[in-house]
Amino acid sequence: MSRIGKQPIEIPGGVDVTIDEDSVVTVKGPRGTLSQRLSPEMRIVREEGVIRIERPSDESMHRSLHGLTRTLLANMVEGVTKGYEKRLAIVGVGYRCAMKGTDLEIQVGYSHPVVVTAPEGIEFEAPTATSIVVRGNDKQRVGEVAANIRKIRKPEPYKGKGIRYENEYVRKKAGKAAKGGA
DSSP states (O other): OOTTTTSOEEOOTTOEEEEOTTSEEEEEETTEEEEEEOOTTSEEEEETTEEEEEOSOOOHHHHHHHHHHHHHHHHHHHHHHTOEEEEEEEESTTOEEEEETTEEEEESSSSSOEEEOOOTTEEEEEEETTEEEEEESOHHHHHHHHHHHHHHSOOOTTTOOEEEETTOOOOOOOOOOOOOOO
8 A cells, every 4th residue: 555645635624625527626725726637547535624545456557646646636735725835046146136026037147137927826036136936836836937947047066156946955066177297
């Protein structure tokens, strides 16, 4: 039995979970609504304030889907109650960011500032000139937008300049060794 898949999902007050017959699960909560099509092979059992996921057999595919389905559903419930956020740090002389309305303007050494438009359901915040906060209800979208911002200027290994996650460690390489002798 999957250790993750067999754990029940607690449904907090104010959260409504509806399951359609074609395996589309909609979760409504105080922060909004999330909807996702889950595997039709997994059975979603709803009890008093708790949801459990059951698999039809012990086949390899069903075992894989068991934990995945449970995690996706748990992330949806957490997203509509608490939400998700990713924090990024900008490292480098002259590298900075600023908010322009709802868009994020990033200056990281290019000849022009890079403007990132917030997709639907995602919001940006720039608490300081060298930090970015990406917030939203959908864990996958928050991670994807943060990864795309990081991709604008990845941290380089010699000086460590670039955009990185707040707690990310960038391993630095030794520079070119000086040539000795005549």
